[in-house]
Amino acid sequence: MAIERLTDDADRQVFGTAPLRILHLEDSDLDVELLAAVLDDIDHPYVIERVMTRERFAAAAQSGCHDLILADYVLPTFDGLSALAIARVACPDVPFVFVSGTLGEDVAVEALKGGATDYVTKQRLDRLPRTIVRALAEVRARREQRAAEQALRELNETLETRVEERTRELADANAELLRQIAERERVEEALRLAQRLEAVGQLTSGVAHDFNNLLTVISGNIAFLERVATDERSRRRLDMMRGAADRGARLTAQLLAFSRRQRLAPTPVELNHTVASMRDLLQSSIGGAVRIEMTLQPDLWPALVDPTQIELVILNLAINARDAMAVGGCLTIETANVRLAERPTRPEHPGPGEYAMVMVSDTGSGIPAQVLDRVFEPFFTTKDVGKGSGLGLAQVYGFAKQSGGGIRIDTTVGEGTSVRVYLPRVERGAQALPSKAETVDCAAIRGPGAKPAILVVDDDSAVREITVTMLREAGYAIREAGSGLAAIKALDGDPCFDLVVLDFAMPGMNGAEAADEIRERWPALPILFVTGYADTTALVKVGAVGEERIVQKPFRDGELERKVAAALRNRPAGRLRLVADKAGGT
Template identity: 75%
Template sequence: MDDPAHRGGPPLRILLLEDSDLDAELLGVVLDDAGIPYAIERVMTRDGFAAAAARRASDLILADYVLPAFDGLSALAIAREACPDTPFVFVSGTLGEEVAVEALKNGATDYVTKQRLDRLPRVLVRAFSEMRAQAQRRTAEQALRELNETLEARVAARTRELAETNAALTSQIAERVRAEEALRQAQRLEAIGQLTSGVAHDFNNLLTVIAGNIELMEPAITDERNRRRLTMMRGAAERGARLTSQLLAFSRRQRLEPTPVQLNLTVAAMRDLLQSSIGGAVRIEMTLQPDLWPALVDATQIELVILNLCINARDAMPVGGGLTIETANVRLLDEPVRPEEPPPGDYVMVAVCDTGSGIPPEVLARVFEPFFTTKEVGKGSGLGLAQVYGFAKQSGGGVRIDTRLGEGTSVKVYLPRAAALGLADTSAAPLPEPEIHRAGRRPVLLVVDDDSAVREVTAAKLAAAGYGIREAGSGLSALQHLERDATIDGVILDFAMPGMNGAEVAAEIRRRWPGLPILFVTGFADTEALKTLGRIGEDRIVQKPFRDGELERKVAGMAAQPAPGLRLVAMQGQAT
């Protein structure tokens, strides 16, 4: 028998239905000659055959067709019911062609006449081949049934997967659009900030000339009418200075003095001021967190921020309403979605909430831009929220606005958390400035400014204070003056100049004349450039436009106790 399934394998288990001992022996001889290992279970009765078939322990059924009280077709019916996958082969001496055909129709695998038992091995090979084919077919049919049964579930799962992928893609597209819009907004605010700081610098120069000449003219004006006019002019110059201060706050060029501040105390102390500023039609409530962290901020500027926000809230409630000031400790984990919002970290939050009209989306996109306002002409400058934005970002925090049309607005200002209450700026305190050498004569100052009108006002004020004056219109010209004139005792230096700026001129002076004191006078200072000059002390800072003798007092302060080497201290010319 040429069947790899049984050659050298376990014995072929045969259920034999045969009543003749001789025929049974002949079948064994044929199988032996074919080299087929086998084990035969022989039965001769209906009951014996039915019991053996029910056990399904056989690999093959061989059955005689004619039995004394039993026939082969009945045996075939029993086998098809009990073990339908087991090959069934008739082995009979009286099986005619018609009977054989009927047997095959009823499910027999094949038949062999007892006169041609030599055909039995080939029949067995064919039977087992058919059995394997049927098994494979049944396996395939079962797999197909299972596939059909799971097809709907798999289609639903795939549909769900595609929907999730599409949702994720849509979210990514929306996030990219949001990020691009945030980037455009940040770039727009940065560009406006750069323009604003330049405008503020030029305005401060103009205000310095105006305010300085008013101060110089005052002693010569005696009639009351003209003195009133000078007072009006001075008031206008001061209002202009406040506007430039707000512009510098937006562009993050203002000078801040951050110290640990307990905002609960600050807010509570402002209640009377706020109530008088916003009027009796608005009810003020305060929700202050008891264990509030200290905030590292400029105490004066945060008061202005709170006042600005409360005034904005009042204007959003023309017929009255409720205003709530809230403080809280906040830990942010998410990245900002708008450029004005803070990055992740620990913050002290102060929020001003109103029950007003809310902010439309098209207005919300521009509320931090300087001079943008929806108020009537003369009702607001459009610098309030710009100042809040600049202060919060320069302090290391940010701002978030939550608003609903017809319900109200909440402006939350996030300020950096101080490490501990009472923490002060840990950088070194300013060293005393070398003294201005007098040696029996009045000190001589070199005034350096590229704006001739500003330089003239500065020189006139200092000359009136008793100083000898030299003037230079550029950094290079200042260095040339110092090379030629050894009597110069101090330098009054503008920061923003074409060519060499104030920081570069100061660095060269420090290298060549290390004992010469220097002050900066400018509309604003580049803080990154000033860092190269060391710690900046407030007592060495003069701001444009000059106010109330500040320039003269701080120049006089240059006659301090001498110290080894030069300590360069910048005067940041920003208006507050």
């Protein structure tokens, strides 16, 4: 009998590297030897466990430690079909091959239907190696198929979860993209609003300054004409002209407040006291139909603001609130300490920091969204003609920003509006050290009984003429300069002036720069600003921030003469301080 040799590598791969474990059901010793001889020729290590009874076969099958079952069909106390039934239950994945000498075709077909892998007659044992290879290959294929099916089931089971996770990731990414787009649009809109307000502010401040110069000439000449007017009709007309000039001055003051060019005298202010003291004024201004409520924080921080301007701000907001409430309502004023950490998202919002906050709320009609973006623009109003100038909130905006704070508006259409004004809290500031200076005796230069000498500096000749005329009539010795540089040269030639009356807005060296140079070289020389607007930052730098050192154009009711006299009373007597000799000016 020629045994079929296994030379194909693919055939050998089905055996693997471990010995082949065979469960052999056979009662004939001779047949066992013949089978062993065939297996030896396969050229692969193997281990045979031989059994002959039902009990031992069943126990061996249940152990699950065999790769192949070879079984005779007929045994003295047992039969192959019964063994096949036991194997299908105990180890269904192990291939079952009948090896019998009495297995007919009908029996073989029945065995295959019962689950046998194959059958080999003992007369053709040469077929056994190929049968074993095919049986093991089928087992291996079934295991790989089951593994693939299991992997597919697991993939299907996790597919829905992975789809949900990916969908969620895409939704989150889309939401973040939409958030970034919305944030970019918000920032762009805030930038456009800030640029619009800044452009309007620059235009407004320039117009107001020029307008104040014109009003100064008008008011000054009205004052001169009043001295010579004798008939009642002329005086009445001059009064009408003065009233119009005063109204124009108030209008420019509101414009300067919006453009942050108004003069401020910030001092520590107890807002609770300010608000409480205004109750009667507010009630009379808004009428008895509106109820006023106040909620004041007991330990409120002092605010560093101009006390007069904050009263105007509160009054403006109260009047706006009254106009928003058609038939009565409730006006609530609250104060609170506020710490802000977030960065501003709109031009009017305050930056991070600590603030004393005052809030004015109403139960009125609220502000529509399309109006809210424009409420701070000067001359924008929703009120009827003649009932509002559109400068109220613009003035509040300018005051808050110039003071170093900001505003927030919360509004709901049909329910009401709350306006929060944030004002910087008072903090301890550093004090400058006194500097050494040389001195010169101006009393000896001027001589006894000399009139106080005033240097008037203004680039507008018409305004300068009004100023000089007023001061000369008040009894002062006057010298004029048309620019900051001319003023420095005049002081280089004669430093013994008693006062410099200095216009703030001038081409070339402006008033702040000229004051800087004067204070550096002649630190004891008092300076009085005459201006249509004033950059507070520059005024703080030169030390002239108080009301007593600034005269607003146009001049009102002898204000120029009074403040000049006050500045002269406070000047050093007889000696003028110098820090260095800078001959030739700047």
